[in-house]
Amino acid sequence: MAASIKDVAKEAGVSIATVSRVLNDVDVVNDDTKKKVVDAIKKLGYRPNIVARSLKTQKTSTIGIIIPDISNQFYPEIVRGAEDVANIYDYNIILCNTDMDVEKEMEYLKVLREKMVDGVLYMSNSLGKNTIELINKLEIPTVLVETIDKDNSFPSVVIDNEQAAYDAVKYLIDKGNNKIAYIGSDEENFNAAALRYVGYKRALREKDINLNPHLVHFGGMKPNDGYEGILSILNEAEVDAVFCAGDEIAMGVINALREKGIDVPNDIEVVGFDNIYASEIFYPKLTTVAQPMYDMGSVGMRMLIKIINKQSIEEKHYVLPYKMIERNSTKK
Known part of the structure; x- marks a missing residue:
């Protein structure tokens, strides 16, 4: 039988409320008590009930990534950069491939909202008016990667x-x-x-x-x-x-x-x-x-996590450097 939060509290010799504060990283627990709770969690193999926790905190530690074409080698490299940063901050990823289909993009946005994702990293074949209106309506924190909207209203990471x-x-x-x-x-x-x-x-x-x-x-x-x-x-x-x-x-x-x-x-x-x-x-x-594909994903994910946590971002629109690579399909 899986350990409960009550079992952790008993093992650590603290209240259930104290265990909850440690799990939610509330800075009112002293270091010694925090260590007792963390040791008890490890010993018992306790895993928090994500659903119950998300209902209380209104956060799921989950981020949606929408890409237009997973078969194009350009996008997996961006996703890799984004996922590496997400892992550092203990966020999970839901990856959505739209096959360049605008209707599918919009349906995925609705699904991600139902899944209560904390935010969306968004790559689109064409960011149209209807899609923008839906993002605003759903009120999901969103960062654009590789594209921008006409009004520059969403945070973005691109090259020129x-x-x-x-x-x-x-x-x-x-x-x-x-x-x-x-x-x-x-x-x-x-x-x-x-x-x-x-x-x-x-x-x-x-x-x-x-x-x-x-x-x-x-x-x-x-x-x-x-x-x-x-x-x-x-x-x-x-x-x-x-x-x-x-x-x-x-x-x-x-x-x-x-x-x-x-x-x-x-x-x-x-x-x-x-x-x-x-x-x-x-x-x-x-x-x-x-294009700096990995960096586009990692910078975009860092921006999104800051926005989710209501932290200030240094720039709203990042324009990353690019460079020409000369190889054999042109004359020397």
């Missing part, structure tokens, strides 16, 4: 996606390319990938290169989107380089080019985005924009 894309495209232009294709998200989608298209256009504009709509393909972030995207573009226009809004897109592009007998990087240079694990073992190894 527009500037990073601008730097990547400028890098290709400076290498002598002027027929640079873009494959990725449409700017109508309010997400991180869409800002990369804005950066692509700005780099062309500042270098006096006209935007050729035949060099642009909007779609998803999977390898097949890159594969089909570059084949569609090649039917319409000449290409000397491709900027991809994600590494998986870039891998699909390279596979399609290889099948057509087009050499990367000698015939067409390719740049990806994210620096996922596979970008370094793919052939050819991808030149890409590296």
Whole structure:
């Protein structure tokens, strides 16, 4: 039979109220008494009744993490960073994968509210008006990772996606390319990938290169989107380089080019985005924009835990550094 709080109190020679104070980290118990209670807990193998405790404290020590695509190597690395920090502060994680489905995102938010999570770390394919209204209605402390809302009302952890894309495209232009294709998200989608298209256009504009709509393909972030995207573009226009809004897109592009007998990087240079694990073992190894994925998760989780515990946060919007990683999909 499992030990009860009454058993712990008897073993430690204290009242049930004192054991409760120790469990809830109330600073009115002296160190000697606290040690007796902790030793009794360990000896008896006592585990608090989480449901009863959460009803009393209105906290469950549980945090929901919502991600759009668990199969994309970008998101598990963020989750790892978040989970490592959550473990330090004794929080449990409920992971929700939405498959890029807005309705599924909203349903998960409702489920997490029913589970009485203390907060949500939120990554979204597109943070629309209805989703924002639901988050506000449910009154769940929320930190955005990898994306922002239009009004910057939620705390967030991102990189400067527009500037990073601008730097990547400028890098290709400076290498002598002027027929640079873009494959990725449409700017109508309010997400991180869409800002990369804005950066692509700005780099062309500042270098006096006209935007050729035949060099642009909007779609998803999977390898097949890159594969089909570059084949569609090649039917319409000449290409000397491709900027991809994600590494998986870039891998699909390279596979399609290889099948057509087009050499990367000698015939067409390719740049990806994210620096996922596979970008370094793919052939050819991808030149890409590296995001600090682990740090995005850990910083976001620290922010969220502070907010849950009503502590002040140093910054409401963290913009972390990125860097270009030069590998073999571009010329040296």
